[in-house]
Amino acid sequence: MRFLKLNILIACFFTICSQGYAQSLIEHAPAGFDSLRTKIARGKLDSMVYESKTVGSSRKVFIYTPPGYSKSQKYPVLYLLHGIGGDESEWLKKGHAAVILDNLYADKKVVPMIVVFPNGRAMKNDRAMGNLMDTAKIKAFAKFEYDLLNDLIPFIEKKFPVQADSLNRALAGLSMGGGQAFNFGLTHLDKFLWVGGFSAAPNTKSPEQILPKPGDAKKVMKLCWISCGDNDNLIYSSRQIHDYFKRNNVPHIYYVEPGAHDFNVWNNDLYLFTQLLFKPVDKSLFAK
Ligand code: FER
Numbered sequence: 001m002r003f004l005k006l007n008i009l010i011a012c013f014f015t016i017c018s019q020g021y022a023q024s025l026i027e028h029a030p031a032g033f034d035s036l037r038t039k040i041a042r043g044k045l046d047s048m049v050y051e052s053k054t055v056g057s058s059r060k061v062f063i064y065t066p067p068g069y070s071k072s073q074k075y076p077v078l079y080l081l082h083g084i085g086g087d088e089s090e091w092l093k094k095g096h097a098a099v100i101l102d103n104l105y106a107d108k109k110v111v112p113m114i115v116v117f118p119n120g121r122a123m124k125n126d127r128a129m130g131n132l133m134d135t136a137k138i139k140a141f142a143k144f145e146y147d148l149l150n151d152l153i154p155f156i157e158k159k160f161p162v163q164a165d166s167l168n169r170a171l172a173g174l175s176m177g178g179g180q181a182f183n184f185g186l187t188h189l190d191k192f193l194w195v196g197g198f199s200a201a202p203n204t205k206s207p208e209q210i211l212p213k214p215g216d217a218k219k220v221m222k223l224c225w226i227s228c229g230d231n232d233n234l235i236y237s238s239r240q241i242h243d244y245f246k247r248n249n250v251p252h253i254y255y256v257e258p259g260a261h262d263f264n265v266w267n268n269d270l271y272l273f274t275q276l277l278f279k280p281v282d283k284s285l286f287a288k
Pocket of ligand 1: 138
């Protein structure tokens with residue numbers, strides 16, 4: 001009996017080692033991670049339009065499909081949200097999302113996934129113009145929950161070969177988009193088991209409101225990533241979720257990096273966060 005137990009233990013040890021957890025401790029991206037490289041395979045960017053019943057309009061969305069993309073495979077999907085000053089193009093024009101992803105694929109650091117860049121201001125005129133703090137515009141960021149769940153996700157799942165379940169769906173964003181990722185992602189664990197907020201803005205609801213029963217998240221959630229620059233005066237929004245999760249023993253990554261409220265931080269976050277997605281996670285490393 002004892003020998004049997006020992007054998008099982010040894011077998012488990014070698015199985016885990018041979019799988020080789022891709023996850024290691026989080027370190028800042030290396031220099032050049034977001035610089036255009038020549039001679040590597042590139043993903044493809046599509047600009048599409050979907051009908052939104054929530055907003056009552058046709059809405060723009062960008063979709064990145066990875067190098068080697070094939071309709072005969074099924075892919076996990078990351079929905080990546082912009083900030084208050086942006087739209088569906090912000091991650092691609094102000095940020096370097098496509099270049100970062102191309103480089104990650106060239107270095108075989110990410111699982112093939114589709115990345116969707118929606119417009120998170122769910123109103124008819126969804127351009128980042130005029131007074132961005134206007135109440136109607138702020139409310140539109142909250143309304144996006146219904147556009148995302150009821151209009152955009154069904155559209156993507158009809159048009160693209162995707163694995164349409166919570167294990168294969170991630171939601172992340174920067175600033176207002178980070179708040180949205182926490183507000184919608186953590187309240188819909190049946191839809192998203194991978195959630196990331198980069199420098200979440202004050203639209204982030206209180207953690208008690210988002211997750212009144214933190215045990216629910218503890219059981220099922222694959223990854224909750226909370227990051228912020230150490231020189232960002234909105235860091236309290238990230239910290240309050242981190243503190244709540246810490247108090248309630250909900251495994252998560254809290255990553256504070258040098259920087260302010262800008263794309264130096266968010267490009268780095270994208271580089272690090274995407275490498276964790278849709279892979280086995282070792283939650284014992286999270287607290288480190
Ligand atoms: C605020 C400060 C900043 C706020 C939102 C932001 C809703 C958003 C910043 C961004 O998206 O970059 O008080 O209130």
